[in-house]
Amino acid sequence: MTQSKASSREQELLDTILVVQEQAQLLDLALDAIVVRDLDNQITFWNQGAWEIYGWTKEEALGKNSHTLLQTKLPQPIEEIEAELFNTGRWQGELVHTKKDGDSIVTIGRWALKRDRTGQPTAILEINRDITARKRVEEALHQTDERLKLAVKAARIVAWTWNASTNMISRSETACEILGLTPEAQSGTGDEGWKLVHPDDLATHQARVQKAIDCKSSYVSEFRMIRPDNGVTIWLEDRGKVTYNARGNLVSIEGILFDITERKQAEIARQQVEFEKEQLLQRERASRAEAEAANRIKDEFLAILSHELRSPLNAILGWSTMLRTRKLDQATTSRALETIERNARVQTQLIEDLLDVSRILRGKLSLNVLTINPASVVEEAINTMRPAVEAKSIELLLHINPNVGMVLADPNRLQQVVWNLLSNAIKFTPQGGRVEVILSSSRSNSHAQIIVKDTGKGISADFLPHVFEYFRQADASVTRNHGGLGLGLAIVRHLVELHGGNVSAESLGEGQGATFTVRLPLLDTQSVSNRDSDRLENFINLEGIKVLVVDDIADTREFLVFVLQQYGAIAMAAASAKEGFACFEQFKPNILISDIGMPEEDGYNLLRKVRQLPPEMGGQIPAIALTAYVGEGDRNQAIESGYQKHIPKPVDPSELIAIVAELLAVTGKR
Known part of the structure; x- marks a missing residue:
C-alpha cells in the first residue's frame, strides 16, 4: 500500500513537470517578453520573447534584479504601483526599459500577482509588449497634427467637416478668429451652417454643393458672410470634397474656407475702375x-x-x-x-x-519771385552758417562775384537752397577740413553758378545717381554719425527746378569730397530796371486794372487800396456787401477782393449775386476771398462758392499783388 502511494506521487510529480515544461515551451513561443520575478524582484523565468526584445539570454537574466537590469522607468511611484498590485492582483501601465545594446524602448506592461494555496504572494508575472514603433507613429501623427494646426492658423483658413449621418459640422479653432464665431458655435448643425451664408449668395452656393454631391466630386464656391460678432461682411472661398462609402452612401463632406475679403475687394475695385475707364477714360x-x-x-x-x-x-x-x-x-x-x-x-x-x-x-507752389542779385542771398546764407563753420574749425574759402548779374527768384527759397548745400558740406566735412563757395557766371553768361565744394566724406559712384532722391542716404553709418532723413538735397533739387535752373553733384568717390553746382538763368541786362531790384513792382504792373475791395473794417480797406495803388491799380473800396454790389455795377472792376464775415450780408452772398450777372456785366470776374476764417473747411467753402483764391488774414502785400497778377494773367484781363 505504501509502495503504491509512493508510486502515485512520483507519477503526479512527473506529470506536473511535463505540464510545466510544456507551458514553458508555449511561453517561449510568445512574441511578448514574459518575465517571472520573486517578491525581491529577482528574475526566476525569462522567455524567448524577453531575450529577443531585450537582448539578454535566459542565463544572463536569471537571478538578476529586473528593475536594475532593465533600468525600468515607472509612470508613477513604485509604492502606488505595488499597492494596486497587492490589492487587486493586477497592474498595467507604460514602462520605459533599456535594452542590452543601450537603446530605450517603450513597453506596455501587464503585471499579475501569483499566490500559493494559502493565498500568500509568491511571485510576480510580468508580460511586456514592445510598443516603441507605435509610440513613434503616434508622436509623428501628433506632430503632424500640430503642424497642420499651425499651418491652418498661419494661412488664415478654416478646416471643417460635415458628418452626413449626424448632420453636424465641426470646424477648426480658427473659425473663431476668421468667421467671428463663438467657441460654442464652432460646431453646429448643417442647417446652422447654411444660415451663415449671405442670403443673396445662399442659393448659388447650395447649388454648387449639391452638384458635387450628385457627381461625387469636389467643388469650389465663393460667397459672402456677415460676421456674427461685429456685423462686418467678409468674402469666403469654400473648397469641399464629398466622401462616399463602398455602398455608395454619402459619408461626409470635408473642406477648407479661405478669407478672400481683401482679394475680392481688390477685384471689385478693379472692376469699378475698368467700368469707369470705359465710361470716362x-x-x-x-x-x-x-x-x-x-x-x-x-x-x-x-x-x-x-x-x-x-x-x-x-x-x-x-x-x-x-x-x-x-x-x-x-x-x-x-x-x-x-x-x-x-x-x-x-x-x-x-x-x-x-x-x-x-x-x-x-506742383502748386507760387514762388514770391523778385529780380535779385544772387550775391546778397549767398552772403546771407554764409553768414547764417558761420558759427557752424567756426565750431568745426573749417577753412571757409569764398569767391563771390557781386556783379554776376540778376536772376528772377524767390530770395527766401534761394537762400534755403544755398543754406542746405552749405549745411550739408559742413556736416560731412571733418574737423579742420575745407569748404569753398563760388558764385560766378557760366562761360556763355546765360546762367549764374553757385558752387559749394568740400573736402568731406565724398559720394560713392554707386550712390551718386541717387543723391537727389528723397529718403536716400549712402549707408547706415552716415545715418548714425550725421543723422537726417535724406531730404535736404531733394528739396534743393525741387526748389532749383522751380526757378528754371538745375543742380548737379560730382565726387571722385568716398573720402574725396563733393562738389554741388546750382545753375540759375540770368536775366537779360536790358530787361532789368535801374530801380531797387528787391521791389516787386519791377516786374508786376497793374496799370489800368480796376480792383473792387469790400471789407467792413476801415483800416483794412485803406491798407488794401494803398497797396493796390502802389502798383498802378485803380482801387475802389466798399464797407458792406450791399454797398459793394452797388459799386460793382457802376465801377465794373477787373477783379474783386472781398471779406467773408461782414454784418447783415456776407461775402458768399455778395459773390452769389455777382455770379448771377451775365458775363458782359462781370458775372465771371475773378474773385479773391480775403478773410480771417482760415480753416481748411473755410477755404473749401470759399472755393466752392466761386472764389478763385482764399487768402488768410493778415496778408503780405507782395503775396496779394502776386495773386492778383496771377488771376489776371490766367483770365486774360491784363
Whole structure:
C-alpha cells in the first residue's frame, strides 16, 4: 500500500513537470517578453520573447534584479504601483526599459500577482509588449497634427467637416478668429451652417454643393458672410470634397474656407475702375494718378516734417527743462525765454515753409519771385552758417562775384537752397577740413553758378545717381554719425527746378569730397530796371486794372487800396456787401477782393449775386476771398462758392499783388 502511494506521487510529480515544461515551451513561443520575478524582484523565468526584445539570454537574466537590469522607468511611484498590485492582483501601465545594446524602448506592461494555496504572494508575472514603433507613429501623427494646426492658423483658413449621418459640422479653432464665431458655435448643425451664408449668395452656393454631391466630386464656391460678432461682411472661398462609402452612401463632406475679403475687394475695385475707364477714360486716369501722388506726398511730407522741426524744438525743450529747475539767474532766465520765443517763431515759420514744400511736391507752389542779385542771398546764407563753420574749425574759402548779374527768384527759397548745400558740406566735412563757395557766371553768361565744394566724406559712384532722391542716404553709418532723413538735397533739387535752373553733384568717390553746382538763368541786362531790384513792382504792373475791395473794417480797406495803388491799380473800396454790389455795377472792376464775415450780408452772398450777372456785366470776374476764417473747411467753402483764391488774414502785400497778377494773367484781363 505504501509502495503504491509512493508510486502515485512520483507519477503526479512527473506529470506536473511535463505540464510545466510544456507551458514553458508555449511561453517561449510568445512574441511578448514574459518575465517571472520573486517578491525581491529577482528574475526566476525569462522567455524567448524577453531575450529577443531585450537582448539578454535566459542565463544572463536569471537571478538578476529586473528593475536594475532593465533600468525600468515607472509612470508613477513604485509604492502606488505595488499597492494596486497587492490589492487587486493586477497592474498595467507604460514602462520605459533599456535594452542590452543601450537603446530605450517603450513597453506596455501587464503585471499579475501569483499566490500559493494559502493565498500568500509568491511571485510576480510580468508580460511586456514592445510598443516603441507605435509610440513613434503616434508622436509623428501628433506632430503632424500640430503642424497642420499651425499651418491652418498661419494661412488664415478654416478646416471643417460635415458628418452626413449626424448632420453636424465641426470646424477648426480658427473659425473663431476668421468667421467671428463663438467657441460654442464652432460646431453646429448643417442647417446652422447654411444660415451663415449671405442670403443673396445662399442659393448659388447650395447649388454648387449639391452638384458635387450628385457627381461625387469636389467643388469650389465663393460667397459672402456677415460676421456674427461685429456685423462686418467678409468674402469666403469654400473648397469641399464629398466622401462616399463602398455602398455608395454619402459619408461626409470635408473642406477648407479661405478669407478672400481683401482679394475680392481688390477685384471689385478693379472692376469699378475698368467700368469707369470705359465710361470716362480721362477721369479714371486722373483719379488713379491723383491717388498715387497723394499717397507718395503723404509719406514724403511726414518725413520732411520730422526732419525740419527738430532744430527749433531742441532749443525750446532744452531751455524749458532748465527753466523748470528754477536754478537759473535772472540774466540766464531772460536769455532762455528769448531763445524759446525766437525758436517758437522759427518753428512757426518752419511750419509755413513745410506747407510750401508740400505744395512744391504737388506742383502748386507760387514762388514770391523778385529780380535779385544772387550775391546778397549767398552772403546771407554764409553768414547764417558761420558759427557752424567756426565750431568745426573749417577753412571757409569764398569767391563771390557781386556783379554776376540778376536772376528772377524767390530770395527766401534761394537762400534755403544755398543754406542746405552749405549745411550739408559742413556736416560731412571733418574737423579742420575745407569748404569753398563760388558764385560766378557760366562761360556763355546765360546762367549764374553757385558752387559749394568740400573736402568731406565724398559720394560713392554707386550712390551718386541717387543723391537727389528723397529718403536716400549712402549707408547706415552716415545715418548714425550725421543723422537726417535724406531730404535736404531733394528739396534743393525741387526748389532749383522751380526757378528754371538745375543742380548737379560730382565726387571722385568716398573720402574725396563733393562738389554741388546750382545753375540759375540770368536775366537779360536790358530787361532789368535801374530801380531797387528787391521791389516787386519791377516786374508786376497793374496799370489800368480796376480792383473792387469790400471789407467792413476801415483800416483794412485803406491798407488794401494803398497797396493796390502802389502798383498802378485803380482801387475802389466798399464797407458792406450791399454797398459793394452797388459799386460793382457802376465801377465794373477787373477783379474783386472781398471779406467773408461782414454784418447783415456776407461775402458768399455778395459773390452769389455777382455770379448771377451775365458775363458782359462781370458775372465771371475773378474773385479773391480775403478773410480771417482760415480753416481748411473755410477755404473749401470759399472755393466752392466761386472764389478763385482764399487768402488768410493778415496778408503780405507782395503775396496779394502776386495773386492778383496771377488771376489776371490766367483770365486774360491784363
